[in-house]
Structure formats: structure tokens, C-alpha cells
Amino acid sequence: MLTEILLVARKDLRVERRAKIALGQVAPLALLILMVFAFALDANTSLLERGAGGLYWLAVLYGGTLLIQRSFDVETDDGNMDALRMSAIGMPSLFLGKALALFVQITVLQLILGPGILLLYNVGVVDWALLFAAAIAGTLAFSVCGVLWGVMSAGLRVRATLLPLLLVPVLAPVLLAGSRAFETALGVRAGAGWTWAGLMFVIAAVHTALGLGAFGFLLEEG
Amino acid sequence: MSEVATVVVGWGITFVALATYSTWVVLRGKGIGQELGIGEIEQSDVEKDTSATTDS
Amino acid sequence: MDLTPLHEVEAPSDLRRRVHRRRRWSVLVISAVLIFAMAFITAQGLRNATLFFRNVDEAVEQRSELGERRFRIQGRVIPSSVKSESGLTTFEIVHNCVVASVLHSSDPPELFSSPWIPVVLEGHWIAGEVMTLGGNDSHYFSSDRMLVKHTNEYASANEQRVTEEPPEGFLDQCSFEVPAAAS
Amino acid sequence: MPGANSAAKMTATPVTRVLGVSALAATALMAVLGLIVSPPDVIQGEAVRMLYVHVPSIWIAYGSFALTSTSSVLFLRRSRRRADQGRHYDRLAGSAAEVGVVFTAITLITGMLWGKVTWGTYWQWDARLTTTVLLFVTYLGYLALRRLPAEPTVRSRRAAVMALISFVNVPIVHYSVDWWRTLHQKASLSVGRRPEITGEMYWTLLYSTLAVTILATWLIIHRYRVIRLEELRDEEGLEALIASRLNKDVGSH
Numbered sequence: 001m002l003t004e005i006l007l008v009a010r011k012d013l014r015v016e017r018r019a020k021i022a023l024g025q026v027a028p029l030a031l032l033i034l035m036v037f038a039f040a041l042d043a044n045t046s047l048l049e050r051g052a053g054g055l056y057w058l059a060v061l062y063g064g065t066l067l068i069q070r071s072f073d074v075e076t077d078d079g080n081m082d083a084l085r086m087s088a089i090g091m092p093s094l095f096l097g098k099a100l101a102l103f104v105q106i107t108v109l110q111l112i113l114g115p116g117i118l119l120l121y122n123v124g125v126v127d128w129a130l131l132f133a134a135a136i137a138g139t140l141a142f143s144v145c146g147v148l149w150g151v152m153s154a155g156l157r158v159r160a161t162l163l164p165l166l167l168v169p170v171l172a173p174v175l176l177a178g179s180r181a182f183e184t185a186l187g188v189r190a191g192a193g194w195t196w197a198g199l200m201f202v203i204a205a206v207h208t209a210l211g212l213g214a215f216g217f218l219l220e221e222g
Numbered sequence: 223m224s225e226v227a228t229v230v231v232g233w234g235i236t237f238v239a240l241a242t243y244s245t246w247v248v249l250r251g252k253g254i255g256q257e258l259g260i261g262e263i264e265q266s267d268v269e270k271d272t273s274a275t276t277d278s
Numbered sequence: 279m280d281l282t283p284l285h286e287v288e289a290p291s292d293l294r295r296r297v298h299r300r301r302r303w304s305v306l307v308i309s310a311v312l313i314f315a316m317a318f319i320t321a322q323g324l325r326n327a328t329l330f331f332r333n334v335d336e337a338v339e340q341r342s343e344l345g346e347r348r349f350r351i352q353g354r355v356i357p358s359s360v361k362s363e364s365g366l367t368t369f370e371i372v373h374n375c376v377v378a379s380v381l382h383s384s385d386p387p388e389l390f391s392s393p394w395i396p397v398v399l400e401g402h403w404i405a406g407e408v409m410t411l412g413g414n415d416s417h418y419f420s421s422d423r424m425l426v427k428h429t430n431e432y433a434s435a436n437e438q439r440v441t442e443e444p445p446e447g448f449l450d451q452c453s454f455e456v457p458a459a460a461s
Numbered sequence: 462m463p464g465a466n467s468a469a470k471m472t473a474t475p476v477t478r479v480l481g482v483s484a485l486a487a488t489a490l491m492a493v494l495g496l497i498v499s500p501p502d503v504i505q506g507e508a509v510r511m512l513y514v515h516v517p518s519i520w521i522a523y524g525s526f527a528l529t530s531t532s533s534v535l536f537l538r539r540s541r542r543r544a545d546q547g548r549h550y551d552r553l554a555g556s557a558a559e560v561g562v563v564f565t566a567i568t569l570i571t572g573m574l575w576g577k578v579t580w581g582t583y584w585q586w587d588a589r590l591t592t593t594v595l596l597f598v599t600y601l602g603y604l605a606l607r608r609l610p611a612e613p614t615v616r617s618r619r620a621a622v623m624a625l626i627s628f629v630n631v632p633i634v635h636y637s638v639d640w641w642r643t644l645h646q647k648a649s650l651s652v653g654r655r656p657e658i659t660g661e662m663y664w665t666l667l668y669s670t671l672a673v674t675i676l677a678t679w680l681i682i683h684r685y686r687v688i689r690l691e692e693l694r695d696e697e698g699l700e701a702l703i704a705s706r707l708n709k710d711v712g713s714h
Contacts, residue, residue: 148626152619156609165605166623169598206629214622217537225508225578232574233496236514236567237488240676243563247683254690258697330587330642352642387581392504398644425580430646431657432509434500 004089008097013104015074022067022105027112030063034116048121050189053182056117057138057175063109064102065164068146071102072154081155081219091216095147099211102143110135126187130194134181137200141174144204148211151218170207174200331398335376341403341417348402351419352427353378356411356456357393357442370410371397375452377412380419389426393442398425411454480679487672499665509662511575516649517670519568519593521677523631525561526600528681529554530628533621544614551617552692554624555607556684558600560677565597580644588641592634599627613692 016022037055041047048055075081084094114135117123125131149167153159177196184193331350332340353371360369367382380399389395401421408418449456495513502509532550539547572590573583584590607620638647649658649666658666 152606152623156611158609162602162605162609166602169595169602170626172595210626214625217541217618217622225506228574228578229496229507229510232511232571233492233514235570235574236518237492239563239567240488244676244680244683247680247687251683251687251690254687254694258690258694330585330644387579389504389579389581395504425582425585425644427644428505428579428646429657430649432505432512432649432659432662433503434659434661435503435506436500437659438503440503 001090001093004093005097005100008089008094009100009104012071012074012098012101016070016101016105021070022108026063026066026070027109029066030059030109030113031116033059033062034113034120038120049123049186050183052117052121052123052186052188054175054179055121056113056182057178059113060106060110060138060142060178061168061171061175063113064106064142064146065167067102067105067109068150068167069159069163071098071105071147072150072159076155085219091219092212094219095211095215096208099143099147099208102146103139106139106142110139123186123188125185127185127193130181130197131185134178134185134193134197134200137197137204138174138178138181140204141200141207142171144207144211145170145174148207148214151215174203177203334371334373334378337403337419338376338378344403346402346404348400350398350400351378351421352396352398354394354396354444354448355390358456359411371399372411372449372452375412375449375454377410377415377454378417378419379408379410379415380421382421382424384422384424386424387426389428390424392440394444394448396427396429398427399423400425411456413454477679477682480675480682484672484676484679487675491669491672494665495669499661500659502662505579508575508578511571512649512662513665513669515568515571515575516666517673518564518571520670521673522561522564522568522596523635524674525557525564525677525681526596526624526628526631528557529561529603529624532557533624536617536621540614540618548617548692551621552685552688553681554621555604555688556681558603558607558624559684560680562597562600562604563680564673564677565593565600569593569597585644587643587645588637589634589643589645592630592637596627596630596634599630603627 034055037051037058038048041051075084089097118125145167149170150163152166153162156162177199180189181193181196181200183189184196331352334351334353337344337349337351351371353373356370356372356377360367362368365383365385367386368380369382370377370379372378381404382399390397399419399421400423401419403417404420405417408415444456491513495510499510499513501507532553536547536550536554539550572593576585577583603620603623606623607616609616635648637643638645
């Protein structure tokens, strides 16, 4: 099973490396969004500093949605879905493999966004451990939810609008938890940052379980 | 808004929303039924239900 | 369109059984993880992390930590303490026998006039000597936003009169006495 | 219930006509009881009458969403065995979800009005209000998914899975007032706790719930039939299209 997961993940990442969508387009776009936030808030640094955590996760949400879309467009083009179904790879492995690939991509996105908020928004980190734990938990939740809801809208004609509609309500708690945890880690809010990070792990766990159970139904078309 | 006005508005919205939705459902059923040529058979039933809901 | 009659392409029964067994297993895993997650959420309690408001006793305890920061405070209004003057309302709120003095600077909602009503106030602590029912205090709460928090107790106005008495048992453990309202 | 394969079953039947009339009568009586007969509250005054539409609405919404999930499970089980089976469960899931969304909207609107007179604000981001609005948006997404142009089996299956996942939020909404500190008061009635509500109000609340349940049942049945009609129309439209194509082909040769 582990080899299958790695196989799927490696396949996705190889496609990504060749197309260079994540690094070449999504990451610059997300950085641009960080800049636009600064304009919108009139570069009022105290406001930016307080909102940095939330703005960071909003940028991740935006970039992540594009990556999720992309991850399934690759599958549904040219009947790849049928090919995948026919390969002997089990549904759970497929689910986890795609989630792993997304995890890597969103991590790369965050490695660019993270320094972005530190430099552009002038914030300092007081708790590195919490920052990383929150980032990892949030990315896990993002990628698992993303795969589960991405497949829901895969191959449909209106997926560009449907995916955000389905995904945003599910990711709203992750966004909330991520923002609060980051605010604690960046020292602008005293609070239970670790609890929030824990909540994101729980969301990721619940969706992993749901995904393992439901992925088969979603891919077995008719 | 006073308490009484709020209650009136709240109940009003509720009843109007439910009546509109019921009417929409019944009329849509009637419309498609006619389109398919099966509405005529049971037309009277549908009409009775329409009047029953729009009042509520 | 697929024109094959569907009942002819059913999976062989042994294959189907295997699929079913795998499914039952995954359902078990799902429910186990779900239960675990729910238990985790309730036990660890996001209640500390998602404080919509702090009760008076907690807000007093965390005074140094809170400093001048804005937060929400919750307590029941002591009826005899309410005084209104040129748009400013002063009163005292109490929770768990801890009293705080409040200076409120906007129009209170209508239900504020009900005795012992629980309210949620938005604002911050300000240093200043005040005299409250619970004794002298070094801070008062400056608020500009008031929400009335009504409880899930409903009683008919025909049977029950509005009383000035505190809710049953609410002040039993307290060291101070509450004077009757001036009215 | 091998469902609706004969056209005569599609529209109103004697049973639903009786149900429709009783829904009408029941809601009329509910208005009389809730607006006139039941007493004003000692603290809230007349505003307490919002209770009788606000609380039953969300209970009906919970119930409808529960029905959606149950029939989604049944649909998934059925359609797994044979792809063309279990369509009626899918229709039931769809109609219940739509009715649930209508009642969630009513809950939100009446809640906001009620909040304005008692709390002094239309909206606060406390746990109960936030989770409820998320519930509303999630099921709107579910309805959007059901409406998409796609192969019916694929669409129904995805919708069924989504219904199952979305239901996780219902207990969170309900218990949010116990798990978190909220501006919203605790649940009006819950199992194992003495209702803190006086008799007349209590009975009016229970009666309103009954009345709204009858109305919702009637709505779900009719919506179910309309969905069936929509499917019939789509099938017929497809056949007509094929027929016209065939004719054209014959003509051109």
C-alpha cells in the first residue's frame, strides 16, 4: 500500500514538475495577493501585523484551491480517470497518494508565502514550534479536504465555480484555526494556539477517514 | 423595531417563504406534468393542492 | 451511452463479498475515528480557545494579562447600581460573587432594564479607584457595546411578576449583601 | 417502494391531499396559538413569540438533513449492487435537503430579527451562529452539486457522499451552545434536562413543531414527485432528441 501511495504521489509531482504550474504561476499569484492585501489595508502596519495570520491563510486558501483544481484536471483530461481505475491501485492508496502530492505542493507554496508575510507585513515570530506545527496541521487539513472535495467536482463542466463553493465552507474552520494559531505564534494574540493547531489535526483526521471510506464511491463512475 | 413589529415581520417572512416555496413546488409539478401529457389525468388533484398551499 | 444490460455485468459473487468485507472494515474505521475526534474536541474543549466572552471573575483574575486590550465580559447587572447620566450609564455586574464596575457609553438595548439580566459588554479595563458592592477596586470596565444575553428560561408574564430578587442561588455563596433597589 | 414507474402516481394522491389540508389547518392553528393564545414572556415580552417559528424550523431542518443522510446511505448501498437502482432514495435525499435548506434559512432570518430585539444586534460571530450559517452554505453547495449537468449516476453518487459528510456539522451546531460559550442561549429543550419553560409556552412550542412537521412532510413528498417528473422530462427530452436525429439522418440519405 505504501508503495502504491508513493507511486501516485510521485506521478502527480512529476506532472507538476514538468508543467511548473505550482511554482511558476500559483506561487507568484499568491504572493501578489499578499501585496494586494497590503494595498487594501493601506499598508497600515499595525493592522497588517494583527491580520497577518488570517491574510496568510487566505492566500493559502486561494492558491491551494487552484492547486486542487489542477490536481484533478490532470486526472480527468484524456480519460486518465479510467486508466487510473483500471490500474490495480486501491482507492485508499489513490486518495492518500493524491493527498500526499497536494501536501508537498501546498508546502512549497507556503515556503514562499511564509517569508512573504515576515518581510512584507513586518511581523516577528515568538513561537517557531507552534508556527510549524500549525502550518503542518493546516496543510494536512487543506490537502486531505482538497482531495476529497476536488474529486467531487472533478470532470464536471462548471468545476471552476463549484469547487470553491463546496470547499470553502469545509475549509472555513481550518482557516479560522490556522489564523488564530498563527496569531499566537506571531505574538499578536495571547491564546490557545496549540488547541487551534490540534483542531486542524482533528479536521484532517476526520476527513482522512471519510475520504478512505468514500473515495471509492466517488471514483466508480456508473 | 418594537417587539410586536419584529414578531409580525418574523412570522410574516416565515409564512410568505413557506407559501411561496409550496406554490412553486406544486406549480412546477403541474407544469412539467402538462408538458409530459400526464397532467391532464390528475389535474383536479393538483389544483386542489395548489389552493390548499397558497393560502397558508 | 452504455447499452449493455446492467444485470449481466454483475461482479462474480466472491469478488463482491470481498469488496463488501473491505467496505465494512472501512466503515468501522470511519466511525472509530469520528468518535475519537468528537471526544477529542469535547474533552480538550475549544471552549478555552473560542472565548466569546470572559465571565467577570475570569476577567478580574486576568487583569494584568489583559492590560488595555479589548475583550468581552459577561455578568448579571445588579439592579440597585444602575445610574444614567448624559448618555453615560454606570452599573455593576457580578458573576461568581466577583463584582466589576462598568462605565458604558452608548444606548443600552431595551432588555437592559430587566433586573439581574445577564449582559455581554465589549471594551477594556481602565485603572481608577472605584467603590463597588464587593469592596474597593482598582479598575473599572469601559464599554461601548452592550449585548443582552437572555437565558433559555421562559415564564409567562401573566403568572410571574418581574422581581427585583436575584435568581435563585445566584448569590448564595457571596460575602456581600445586595441592597434592595432604590425604586 | 419501487417508486414511480407509472405516471398516475406522480401528482397529488388522496393521502397527500389530506396531508396538504391538514398542514394548512395546523399552521393556521399554530398562528393562533403562537401569536394570540400563548402568553408574553416575563422578561422578553412579546418577542418570545419568535420561539415558535425559530426553534421548530431548525428542528425540521435537522430532521430533513438526517433524512437526506439516511436515504443517501441507502442509495449508496443500493446503487452499488446495480447502478440503476436506488434512484428513489436519491430523489428523497434531494427533496429533503431542499426543504431543510428552506427551513435553515427561516431559522437564520427569524433568529436575526429575534436577536435584534433581545440581544441588541442582528449578528454576532459566536459558535452557534457561525456553525449554523456554515451548515446553510454547505447544503446550498449540496443542492448546487445536484443541479449540475452530469451523468445522473455520477452526480447522485457524489451528492450522496457529500450529504453524508455534511451531516457531521448537524450535531456540532446543536451542541455548540454547550461546548462553547456563546451569546446564544442554551438549547430550549434537550433530553434529560428539566425544561425551563412554562407550561403554556412549552405546549405551544411542541404543537408548532408538530404543525411544521406536517407541512414539511407534505413539502418533501411533493418535491419528491416533482424531481421524479423532472427526471421523466429529461428522459423524454433525450428520446425526442434521438428520434429527431434519426429522422434527420433518414431524410438526408
